[in-house]
Amino acid sequence: MTPNISASTASNKAEFYQDLELQIQGxxxxxxxxxxxxxxxxxxxxxxxxxVTEKPINWVGFYLLDQSVPxxxxxxxxxxxxxxxxxxxxxxxxxxxxxxxxxxxxxLVKDVHEFPGHIACDAASNSEIVVPLVLxxxxxxxxxxxCEVTEGFDEVDxxxxxxxxxxxxxxxxxxxxx
Amino acid sequence: MTPNISASTASNKAEFYQDLELQIQGxxxxxxxxxxxxxxxxxxxxxxxxxVTEKPINWVGFYLLDQSVPxxxxxxxxxxxxxxxxxxxxxxxxxxxxxxxxxxxxxLVKDVHEFPGHIACDAASNSEIVVPLVLxxxxxxxxxxxCEVTEGFDEVDxxxxxxxxxxxxxxxxxxxxx
Numbered sequence: 001m002t003p004n005i006s007a008s009t010a011s012n013k014a015e016f017y018q019d020l021e022l023q024i025q026g027x028x029x030x031x032x033x034x035x036x037x038x039x040x041x042x043x044x045x046x047x048x049x050x051x052v053t054e055k056p057i058n059w060v061g062f063y064l065l066d067q068s069v070p071x072x073x074x075x076x077x078x079x080x081x082x083x084x085x086x087x088x089x090x091x092x093x094x095x096x097x098x099x100x101x102x103x104x105x106x107x108l109v110k111d112v113h114e115f116p117g118h119i120a121c122d123a124a125s126n127s128e129i130v131v132p133l134v135l136x137x138x139x140x141x142x143x144x145x146x147c148e149v150t151e152g153f154d155e156v157d158x159x160x161x162x163x164x165x166x167x168x169x170x171x172x173x174x175x176x177x178x
Numbered sequence: 179m180t181p182n183i184s185a186s187t188a189s190n191k192a193e194f195y196q197d198l199e200l201q202i203q204g205x206x207x208x209x210x211x212x213x214x215x216x217x218x219x220x221x222x223x224x225x226x227x228x229x230v231t232e233k234p235i236n237w238v239g240f241y242l243l244d245q246s247v248p249x250x251x252x253x254x255x256x257x258x259x260x261x262x263x264x265x266x267x268x269x270x271x272x273x274x275x276x277x278x279x280x281x282x283x284x285x286l287v288k289d290v291h292e293f294p295g296h297i298a299c300d301a302a303s304n305s306e307i308v309v310p311l312v313l314x315x316x317x318x319x320x321x322x323x324x325c326e327v328t329e330g331f332d333e334v335d336x337x338x339x340x341x342x343x344x345x346x347x348x349x350x351x352x353x354x355x356x
Contacts, residue, residue: 035256035257039257040256043259077214078217079213079258083221085225176353
C-alpha cells in the first residue's frame, strides 16, 4: 500500500520539476478522484520544493470552482492543501488567485504587497504564484503557492507548475466541481 | 478574507483541544463543503498539535468512504491531509484505518509495528490514532494521525479528537461521500 513513487533526488528546480511530473503520474495512476489526487499532489510539490530550494515556501494547494454560488457569480472555494489554515472563499477577480482564475493565466507575483487587492490569508507570505486549471477552455480552479520571502518563485516554477496543472486537469474526474 | 480564528495559546494538550473545538467552529462557520472543512481542520490539528506537544506528529488527515467501489465491498479513499504523500485506497478491515472504519471505534495504537496488518504508508510513523466519522450510525470516514515515535498519542488525544470528529460529521454536507 506504500505509494508507488520514488523520492526526488533533484539538485535543482528544473530537475525537480522533471521528477515531479513522474511522481504525480505515479500517485495518480489508476486514480481519478480529484480530492485524492490534489491532496497528494499538494504534498509532493510542498515537501519536494521545500527540500530542493532554499526558499521558505509556506503554502501549496488548490482552490476549485464553488458550485454553491449563484451562476451569475463565479467564485473559488478552498480545496486540498499543505500549510497553515487558509481563506475558504475567493471571488473571481479578487486577489492573486481570483485574478488568475478570472484572466485564465498564471500570476507570478514577486511581492504580494505590490499586488492590488492582495488577500492576506497568511501575513507570513510575501510572494506567490497561481496557475489556473483550465478544462476545455474553462477555468475550474487554481494551483496556488506562497513563499515567506519576496521573489520566491520564478519562470522555472511557472513552466513546471503549468505542466502539473495541465496534467492534473486531464488526470481527474471533476464531479462536484463542474 | 483572513480566517476568523485566533492562534491557540494552549500550554498543554487538554487546553489545546478546548481551543481546537472553537477554532474548527470558526473556520467552518457558514461553510458546509466537506473538502474545504476537512482541509482546514487537518491544518489546525497538525500545526496546533505539533506546537503544543513535543511529539513529532508527521501526518494528520482524513480518509472517506470510496463511492467508486462496488456496493458489496467497503473501502476508504484519501481525503485532505497535512504531511507526506499517502496511500490512496484502504479496504475496510485493513490496517489501523480500515479496522477503525470496520469496527466503528477509535484505534489508539501505541506501536504500529505490533498492530496486525499495519499498512506502512510512511516508514517514519511509529504510533497512530484513528477516529471514525459516524453519521446516523454509519461510518463515512476516519480522522487519522501518525507520529514518528511510539506512544505519540494518549487518552487526552482520543477524547479531543472524538469531539472534533463528531462536530465535523454534523458541520459538513457529504455530497460525493455518501
